[in-house]
Amino acid sequence: MTVKLDFEECLKDSPRFRAEIEVVQTDVSELETRLDKLVKQCHAMLEAGKVYCQTSKSFINGLRELGHHCSRDSLMEESLDTFSRRLSDIVDAYGEVIDTTQKSVKAKLQTFVKEDVRHFKDVRKEFERSSECLEGALARNAQAPRGKPHEVEEASNALLNARRMFRSEALDYVLEINVIEAKRKTEILMALLSLMDAQAQFFQYGHQSLSELDDYRQKLTDEYTQFVLDSAREKRDMEQRHAAIKKKDVSYDDSIMDxxxxxxxxxxxxxxxxxxxxxxxxxxxxxxxxxxxxxxxxxxxxxxxxxxxxxxxxxxxxxxxxxxxxxxxxxxxxxxxxxxxxxxxxxxxxxxxxxxxxxxxxxxxxxxxDSHSPAGPEWASINLGITLCIVCSGIHRSLGVHFSKVRSLTLDSWEPELIKLMCELGNSVINRIYEARIDEITIKKPHSSSPRGDKESWIKSKYVEKKFIHKLPETGRNAPLRRSSARKNRPTVVERTGPKPPIRPKPNHRATLSRVTGLSPSDLPKSNSFVKDAEDEEEDLSGLHPGALLYRAAALQNFPVMADALAHGADVNWVNAAEESSTPLIQAVSVNALAACEFLLQNGANVNHADSSGRGPLHHATILGHTGLVCLFLKRGADYNAKDKDQKDPITIAVDNANADIVTLLRIAKMNKEMREMDEAFGHTGDDTYQDIFRDFSHMASNNPEKLKRRSADPRF
Missing domain, CATH: 2.30.29.30 (Pleckstrin-homology domain (PH domain)/Phosphotyrosine-binding domain (PTB))
Structure with missing residues (x-):
């Protein structure tokens, strides 16, 4: 340790000692100022370094994202990934330099200023205080009168104590001066060495990391040179092709039309x-x-x-x-x-x-x-209630919608009431009707690989000419139908001669519909087929003609019999004069048969056909509170303004019956029609809200009909 001040000299308290102290104090004060400034500069450098690391990492992420974007170009992706990884390692190394600088430079220099220099100042204050005390004691000792021994003794004792304290503080101060002088060298040099080592290691690592890419960089350089040459050649070729094409007439492009x-x-x-x-x-x-x-x-x-x-x-x-x-x-x-x-x-x-x-x-x-593969049912005839393959669907379409209405099972939307209808019927039921005499004829039924002409001939014979159904004059079909005891005393309708419709078990087509519509079996509506009760009586309908048979079967919700009646030429709008000119559709309304109503409508039933009281199906559904049927009829174009003989329209009836759901449906339908008429000039097709509400009511009527059995005390809310 180099001795800055001598201890013997401090005991003399000579002017030379005082001058040397002033030099040291000035030096320490300047050192403190410079170290404070250096610490602040170090802090700024560290903050800038952290920002540099953050922005560098962001830049590296940008390189990686660019590499992912260029994934179709392996060279670009590989080069960007390689360089970004190396650059990331270098940035991480620079982060270590920042940590080292934080610990070895900023922290140590800051500690030297805050602790060592502060301690030096405290010791200097004690030295200066004791020096002032000594000066005062010397002055009082010199001023003590000779004739006052008591004062002389006190002044002598005070001077002795002040000199002892001053010399002790002076020795401590000199020691602190020498210590801080030595420590200044060690602390600053140690911080400098730590920083130099960190910087050296950083640059050595960076140089080594990038040097390992020398061969790869040379490879990229060679490929870049080749790219430049190829690009120049391709540019020249494109310019030549461009000039050649411009000489041609480019009004037409034959290649597009091939x-x-x-x-x-x-x-x-x-x-x-x-x-x-x-x-x-x-x-x-x-x-x-x-x-x-x-x-x-x-x-x-x-x-x-x-x-x-x-x-x-x-x-x-x-x-x-x-x-x-x-x-x-x-x-x-x-x-x-x-x-x-x-x-x-x-x-x-x-x-x-x-x-x-x-x-x-x-x-x-x-x-x-590909005719060896079986034809799958991808289509359906919704008025017949059968599924079809692609070839047969085309033939059915050619028959016309009055014979068959074809819809895709996968591409068209399916309303819940239509799904219920398909579940009630199916190919087996319809084939037993339209192919009832197939065993009696010699025509061979075509199969999936048969020519289209054979299939077309068969389908027309089956559904248009109806060659294979039982003829009316024949007998032997005496299976009874059941009717409700509430209907057993109704007037007898017009009779017919001929065979009686079959009563056959209804096949379950839920699995087929589940597969072709994409719905799970639990999502399909449950069958609403006719249920035989213990109190019901058997009703012999063997003598009814097709119209009357359709009328009775509609009330019984017996779909096979309804289909049989239609196959034998029943008028879907047949009027029963003995029962207030009621129609099969009104009969189906009376028992809330949603699927039966859909079946009749799909087969041409008039949704506005009124009975002798002037009430159409919509009137009856409103009176009985059948919300699902009201929704169905409105979707099928029922006239909500039609008045019965009492001059009541469906809205008035619904209000009188306090049925809030039906009032809502009727008013929304009326509002939607008015909006559509006003918006036609702007190319609008109606309100989507109307469609959403009716879709919800349709699903509820088919799947949760109990939820529609409610009334409101004030439907005009």
Whole structure:
């Protein structure tokens, strides 16, 4: 340790000692100022370093995300990932430098200033206080009068004590001066060495880490050079092709109009067409159409889900359209809808028509080649209550909706009452009616691999000509029907001669519907078939003609008998003059037979046919409080303004009966119609809320009818 001040010199308290003390005090004060400034600068550097690490890590994450984005380019992905990992290691190493600087430089220098320099100041204060005491004692000793021994003695004793204290404090101060001088060197040098070591290790690690990439960097450099050369060559080639193409007439693009059924991407034809909307304005929109997977679809943007125009081209036809003012129009007609399209030229019009025709032929060819596989039920005839394969569905559509109404089991929406209807009937029940005499004839029933012509001939014979049903004059079908004891005393209806309808057990088609509709069996509505009670009586209906038979079967909710009556030509709107001109639909309303009403409506029943009291099905459903039926009839176009002989419309009846649900349905239906009429000028099609409410009531009526059995004390709320 280098001795800054000598202890012997401090005892003399000479002017030289005092001068040396002043130099030391000034030096320590300046050292304190500089160290305070250095600590603040170190703090700022550390904060900047932390920000640098954070921004560097953010930058590294950006490099990694860019690498993930370039995943289709292995070179770009690999290079970005490699460099980002090395850079991340270097940033982590720099973080260690920051920690070292925090601990060895800032913390130690701050401790030196706050503890060692402060202690030096405290010792200096004690030295200065004792020095002042000594000065005072010397002055009082010099001023003591010779003639006053007592004062002389006191002054001498005070001087002795002050000198002793001063010399003790002076020795301590000199010691502290020498200690802080030595400690200043060790603390500053130690902090400096720690910082230098941390920086050296950081730069050595960074150099070593990046040096390991020398070969890889050289490889990237070579590939970059090759890329530059290839890019220059490709640019030259593109410029030449561009110049050559500009010399041609690019008004038409033949490649776009080529039909290719075996295209690698599965798109046989694609291009822009104008499509006329089905709204009130009949607006035209330009959309990108394509033929793919035996479907005609279009989309506005590439990432949008394509909208299916024709779900299977085998079920559509295409023809020229000359009924509108626009040129180059053609029409794609499917069983469920018609789509009017417009091409940009006559050539494109012909190309698209040929493409659709070729797609139809190609689809049937694929079907024939795959005829060994069984045809699955993907379609249904909702008025007959049967499921169909794709080929038979097309034939059924060609019969017309007065014979068969075809709907997709997977692509169309299915209302709950329609599902109930399908569960009540099914192929087995209908086949027993329409193929009752199949054993008596010599015509061979076609199978799944039979030609389409054979299937078409069979279906027309079965459902249009009805060659295989039992004839009316025949007898031997004497199975009884049951009717409720409440109806046993009603007047007898007009009789017929001929066979009696069959009473057969109803097959369970819930498993089939579950598979084809995607619903679990528990989600399907439970069958509402006729239940035989102990009090019921047997009713012999063997003498009824088809209309009367349909009338009685509707009240009994016996779907096989209803289907049998319709097969034998029953008028679905048959009027029973003996019972207030009631119809089969009104009979079904009387027993709240939702599925039976749906069956009659699907087969052409008039939803507004009134009885002798002027009451239609909607009146009767309102009077009886059958909310589900009210919902069904409103959806099927029932007139909610029709008045009976008492000049009451359904809304008035519902209010009188305090049925809040029915009042709500009727008022919403009326409001929706008024809104739709007002909004037709703007191309609107009604309120979605109306559809949502009616959908909820339909599900409740089919699945939870008990929830609809409620009344309100004040329906006008």
């Amino acid at each position: 039909f290719n059924a075996d295209a690698a991407n599965g798109i046989a034809m694609e291009g822009y067409l104008y499509k006329r909307a089905s709204n009130a304005f009949k607006t035209w929109s330009r959309r990108w159409f394509s033929i793919q997977k035996n479907q005609l679809v279009y989309q506005k943007k590439f990432k949008e889900q394509p909208t299916v125009v024709v779900e299977d081209v085998r079920l559509c036809t295409v023809k020229y359209s000359t009924e509108n003012e626009r040129r180059f129009c053609f029409e794609v007609v499917s069983p469920s809808k018609s789509c009017l399209l417009q091409a940009d030229s006559e050539r494109q019009q012909q190309a698209w028509i040929s493409a659709v025709q070729n797609s139809i032929a190609s689809a049937f060819q694929e079907r024939r080649e």
